[in-house]
Amino acid sequence: MKLGQRKLIRLAVLAMLLLSGCADNRPLNHRALVLALGFAPAPRGQISMIFQIPTPAGLARPSMGGGKGESSPTTFTLVGTGPTVARAFSSAQADLNKDLYFGQLQTLILSTHLSARQFGDIASTLARWGTLDKTAYTLATPANVPLVLSTRSKTTPLAPLYVSTGFWCTHCPVVDLKRQIWNLEQAQFAPAQDLWLPGIQPIAVGFQIQPIVLYRGNRVARILTPHQTTLLGYVLGRTNKGTVDLRWHGRRVSVDSLRAEPQLSARWQRSRLYLHVNLTVTGNIYSFPIPLAVEPRLTWLDQAVKHVLTVQCRALLQSLGRQGLDPFQWGDAFVWQHPHGLKTWLHAYRHAVWIISAHVQLRELGDNT
Amino acid sequence: MPSPQLGAAARIAHTLVNLHRWLAQRRSKGQVSDLLNALEALDASVTVALHELNSSDGGMRFDGDLNAARTHLQAMVDKSPDLIVRSFTVGNAWRWPALIAFVDGLAANQMIDQDTVQRLMDAPSQDTPTPGMVFDAARTQLITVGHLTTTTAWPAIETKVLSGNTAVFLAGNASVILLDTVKYPARAIPTANIEPAVRGPQEAFNEVGLTRMDQLRRWIRSPSLHFDAHTVGVISQTPVMVAYLDGVANNALLAQVTDRVERVKRDVVTRANDVAEYLPEQRFGLFPQYRLSDRVDWVAQELGQGKIAILVDNDPFAILLPMTLVDFYKTSQDYSVSWWDGTLVRLIRLVALLIGLYLMPLYVALTAVNLNLMPTMLLLTIDGSRLGVPFAPVVEVIIMYIIIELLHEAANRLPKELAVTLGTVGAVVVGTAIVKADIVDDVMIICATLTALGLFTTPSFEMSTPWRWLFWLMLFGAYALGIFGILLVTVGIVAYLASLESFGVPYLSPFGPFRTESWADSWIRAPIPNLRRRSISARPVVRKAAAANTPPERFHLHPPNGSSRS
Numbered sequence: 030m031k032l033g034q035r036k037l038i039r040l041a042v043l044a045m046l047l048l049s050g051c052a053d054n055r056p057l058n059h060r061a062l063v064l065a066l067g068f069a070p071a072p073r074g075q076i077s078m079i080f081q082i083p084t085p086a087g088l089a090r091p092s093m094g095g096g097k098g099e100s101s102p103t104t105f106t107l108v109g110t111g112p113t114v115a116r117a118f119s120s121a122q123a124d125l126n127k128d129l130y131f132g133q134l135q136t137l138i139l140s141t142h143l144s145a146r147q148f149g150d151i152a153s154t155l156a157r158w159g160t161l162d163k164t165a166y167t168l169a170t171p172a173n174v175p176l177v178l179s180t181r182s183k184t185t186p187l188a189p190l191y192v193s194t195g196f197w198c199t200h201c202p203v204v205d206l207k208r209q210i211w212n213l214e215q216a217q218f219a220p221a222q223d224l225w226l227p228g229i230q231p232i233a234v235g236f237q238i239q240p241i242v243l244y245r246g247n248r249v250a251r252i253l254t255p256h257q258t259t260l261l262g263y264v265l266g267r268t269n270k271g272t273v274d275l276r277w278h279g280r281r282v283s284v285d286s287l288r289a290e291p292q293l294s295a296r297w298q299r300s301r302l303y304l305h306v307n308l309t310v311t312g313n314i315y316s317f318p319i320p321l322a323v324e325p326r327l328t329w330l331d332q333a334v335k336h337v338l339t340v341q342c343r344a345l346l347q348s349l350g351r352q353g354l355d356p357f358q359w360g361d362a363f364v365w366q367h368p369h370g371l372k373t374w375l376h377a378y379r380h381a382v383w384i385i386s387a388h389v390q391l392r393e394l395g396d397n398t
Numbered sequence: 399m400p401s402p403q404l405g406a407a408a409r410i411a412h413t414l415v416n417l418h419r420w421l422a423q424r425r426s427k428g429q430v431s432d433l434l435n436a437l438e439a440l441d442a443s444v445t446v447a448l449h450e451l452n453s454s455d456g457g458m459r460f461d462g463d464l465n466a467a468r469t470h471l472q473a474m475v476d477k478s479p480d481l482i483v484r485s486f487t488v489g490n491a492w493r494w495p496a497l498i499a500f501v502d503g504l505a506a507n508q509m510i511d512q513d514t515v516q517r518l519m520d521a522p523s524q525d526t527p528t529p530g531m532v533f534d535a536a537r538t539q540l541i542t543v544g545h546l547t548t549t550t551a552w553p554a555i556e557t558k559v560l561s562g563n564t565a566v567f568l569a570g571n572a573s574v575i576l577l578d579t580v581k582y583p584a585r586a587i588p589t590a591n592i593e594p595a596v597r598g599p600q601e602a603f604n605e606v607g608l609t610r611m612d613q614l615r616r617w618i619r620s621p622s623l624h625f626d627a628h629t630v631g632v633i634s635q636t637p638v639m640v641a642y643l644d645g646v647a648n649n650a651l652l653a654q655v656t657d658r659v660e661r662v663k664r665d666v667v668t669r670a671n672d673v674a675e676y677l678p679e680q681r682f683g684l685f686p687q688y689r690l691s692d693r694v695d696w697v698a699q700e701l702g703q704g705k706i707a708i709l710v711d712n713d714p715f716a717i718l719l720p721m722t723l724v725d726f727y728k729t730s731q732d733y734s735v736s737w738w739d740g741t742l743v744r745l746i747r748l749v750a751l752l753i754g755l756y757l758m759p760l761y762v763a764l765t766a767v768n769l770n771l772m773p774t775m776l777l778l779t780i781d782g783s784r785l786g787v788p789f790a791p792v793v794e795v796i797i798m799y800i801i802i803e804l805l806h807e808a809a810n811r812l813p814k815e816l817a818v819t820l821g822t823v824g825a826v827v828v829g830t831a832i833v834k835a836d837i838v839d840d841v842m843i844i845c846a847t848l849t850a851l852g853l854f855t856t857p858s859f860e861m862s863t864p865w866r867w868l869f870w871l872m873l874f875g876a877y878a879l880g881i882f883g884i885l886l887v888t889v890g891i892v893a894y895l896a897s898l899e900s901f902g903v904p905y906l907s908p909f910g911p912f913r914t915e916s917w918a919d920s921w922i923r924a925p926i927p928n929l930r931r932r933s934i935s936a937r938p939v940v941r942k943a944a945a946a947n948t949p950p951e952r953f954h955l956h957p958p959n960g961s962s963r964s
Contacts, residue, residue, distance in 0.1 A: 045879075046878060054766050054767050054877075054880075055766075056765060056766040056790040056791050056792075057765045057766065057769060057777070057780065057781055057784060057791065058781075058784055058787070058790070060769065062769075062777070062778070062781065064774070083778060083781075085782070085785050087778075087782075088778055088781045088782035088785060130769065132769045132770030133769065133770060133772075133774050133777060135774060160770065162770055190774070190775075193774070
């Protein structure tokens, strides 16, 4: 090896070490792991950042909660307030002797009461935050954010993990409402895309994650009911365990575990937008109130479920369309092909004709003879 | 006409004799006895020198003068008591002067007493003796030792006598009879404790070269097993045997190895590694290019693969070469168990290597640099276990690793029985105490234990050393650059290994270069009937190692169901 090459290698190694940023590495015991982060409006147009950090008791036995008893708090909440996100963060950091670390963030909760300016500031800051885990689950809440973050779940004592452990299992919840920070970013930079987030509410035994919160731009446009959320879930292909209640000669028949595979398509006809939603629905029926031959029973059930779903979904989608809310990213695809056609699209979408069709296949389980 | 040097030497000798006599008269005074002894030794040396100068060949050959021979032999080892030089006469009537020389302890006394001295002294003798007649009678009729040679050269005589042979000098005969009476004190054939195996042969080599050759001959009873004799060590004259299978081992490889052995120039060679470290091209290379093994079956197996074994006298370990990385992860037991078992343990060794090398650096990378890559629950567990620990993860790792190395070295130095106790002390007492003292956390104890197990699972001791060194490099990479640093060091290691050759064989063979045909006996071990071809690595002359063998036809000792019974 020549002398010049040796010098070059030494220089490369030195540069690698100096430029690696290893001097800034902070080990685990110098970091405060922020597991949940909330944003809420504060008085005088300010923003509150609420950080949820595990306590030593929570760290000692994270899967079992406090360890020394239910009374031991597993997390503590730190609040920082400021006119901007950066100032709010600095305010919180000043109260702590450890480095606030967002690389393990599990949950981001945004208040539905945030103004458009505040929401824009938050989305923009989060997009630029280097150490932030962009896969953290994002939710919106109409409730008080500190209250949501201080609520404890019976099933998951370390509260911030409630959302993440729930979302890990795709097929467990009724509707899979998993949304992550990068979805927030995506919507920020796609003008035709309307953001939707799952809503979270504190209840007596923990949380309820059910309604979908729809945004237009940076502002909340509509909060769906749980039933509407399930219906929208069919069209988005996210409903896992839908139910439909039917009546057979006045007696109640329940169809469970409904899920749908949607096929969405759009066509223009005489300057009118036609949006087709074709659902392939499967589900189970466990009991039928009176003895009846299998074949006619299933045929009636298929038809009945099909009717209910098509009618209810059409009503919901037309209502969303009239509001110009597009959670399906149809507008995104249109604007991608026609970069200057946003206004055209919005007008067409508001007046679109929704055609909903469904093919239902139910399975009969249990003893129905 | 005497040369000027001869005249000067004669004058010095005369002066010494006079001085000797003068001092001998004053011996009673007691102060000069040490000086007298030294003078006697000097006198003998000068006498030998004079004799050699007088000889026409410079004293390099025996000339039939027994006095000169006695003086030469005694001067050779000064006053060492182990060299026995005895005068006697041959033939009960001839009374022909003779001299016998051997090293006490290296030669078989029975062969000297009964088969040589007694036979020579009691020989019936009637004719008038001549030097030639006595020599012939001794060589062909009297001495009954099986292996007998003759020589006149002093260097050969000296070497042979010091190796355990017996030299018989007959007055007036320039030829000396050398008898193979070698009988080293040696250990019994030991059990292979260094490379233990649950099944299969258990025999290991001992320190005696001849015994080791015999052991190998028992394993390979073929004339193609050759032993090329060499001698290394300018002073120690240590015999070295290069063993190989003729017609299987690559000739170019053999020539290269022979040349490298011949080039070992060192005064004293005491062990195999003294020779082995001369052989590789890269003296400072981190990875071993040869393997030391004391298992007879393993050496025989490797010879069968076209490799070469170097047997250095007085060291039970044979040097096996050339070696590839995967060769260091094979053991004899792999072939003594089912191929499923053999393959499983080899893969476990690979996993153990990865654990040993990466676990602790990964711990450092994930707890100090790339915290975001750690599963949250695991990170919380680690964070919880680190409550109260004052050190950064990297310091914890260094502490634990030093403890592992200390325990390892202490266990090596202690007797086996105490080593077990030390292991218990290390694992239980130190492990528990260090956690209770909040010096390291629980998770680190798990990591350290798995690392130690991983690094020391390597079947070949010499291969664990490079990984133990590289561990520190990996740790530094992890601390400085996190996962990226680990990847960077890994790329460096792979690149280095890819550039390495052991006696012309790529170190990563058969994976780099990519030779799938030799994979059957690498990290996996295919059924033995399927190992029909030798590995390409050592470039054997003949690749085919076994004939094609289809599985036997199925046969039924019991009649199939439904058929009539006979």
